[in-house]
Amino acid sequence: MKTKTFLIALGLSSSLLAHGQTIKVAPNKDNATSNREARKPDLEDSNVDPVNITLYGGPSWLSADLGSIVSTYSGGVGVFYPFARGLSVGVQADFGTFKAEQEEFFNARSKATFQQGAAVIAVDPLRLFNVNTALSLNIYAGAGLIYFKAQAFDLTTDELLRTSNDAGSYRTKDGVNVRGNPGVKQTHELAIPLGFRLGFPLTQRLNIFGEFRYNYIYTDKLDATLDRENYREASVSGEYHKNNSEDKWYSMALGVNFFLKKRTNFKSIFNN
Structure with a gap:
């Protein structure tokens, strides 16, 4: 047992x-x-947006020697790559026209067509400091080139007075010594854009925004007119001199951001 x-x-x-x-x-x-x-990245808590494409347009103004500012229009397209929370790099391409006029002393009006390209870096302090809001505020600065052709005309007779470049224009670094062949179709100069953009998210892939921008241009030729010089020769190309004031242009725009992927950190302005 x-x-x-x-x-x-x-x-x-x-x-x-x-x-x-x-x-x-x-x-x-x-x-x-x-x-x-x-082991997977926590995508739901990610604060880095996907790559996005921007389209924008609105009024613009030239600030140059012909002091009566005339409103025109400009527009552009950009691509931005966010690489960290609140930080992104991008490229922007702008195009449009400038107009200006002044009766006193110059008795002239000007017009110009332009294209501008620049690389920029943007900072969003709202995202950078983790502010609890659906809005975005991108402050950006960059550098690039502006290509343009400007002409000045007599206000009374509409005679062509001056032009930034024509069949007799050469490339020059100092305004004196020339290089290359004549017949430059567009002048190109250094451009430094500074601006801010306030964004309003609508969907996981779409923002609308308002923007203001200041553009510093390293030339005095955007209105085909130099400081205190009122020469009346259509073939003169308007050389740049260091003692001249540089031109600027400003713009205000409305635009859209289209994100290539859905944003996992999306907050709608309608839910705030």
Whole structure:
């Protein structure tokens, strides 16, 4: 009897031991899934937006020697790559026209067509300091080139007075020594854009925004007129001199951002 009882107890112990070993080695699907999820980047908490394309347009103004400012229009397109929370780099291309006029002393009006390209870096302090808002505020600065052709006309007779470049124009670095062949179709100069953009998110892929920008241009030729010089020769190309004041142009715009992927950190302005 004792032997039989001993054998039964031994059998139960072996069964429990075997069962315990099975529990140890059996994979736990819930735990494995949790471990895999833990190793994944936490995209839901990401504060970095996807790459986005911007389209914008609105009124613009030239600030130059012909002092009566005339409103015109400009527009552009850009691509921005956010690389950290609140920080992004991008490129922008702008195009449009400038107009200006002044009756006193110059008795002239000017017009110009232009294209401008620049690389910029943008900072969003709202995102950078984790402010709890759906809005975005991108403050940006950059550098690039503006290509243009400007002409000045007599206000009374509409005679062509001056032009930034024509069939006799050469490239020059100092306004004196020329290089290359004549017939430059467009002048190009250094441009430094500075601006801010206030964005309003509508969907996971779409923002609308308002923008103001100041553009510093390293030339005095955007209105085909130099400081205190009222020469009336259509073939003169308007050389740049260091003692002249540089021209600027300003713009206000409305635009849209289209994000190439859905934003996981999206907040709608309608839910605030």
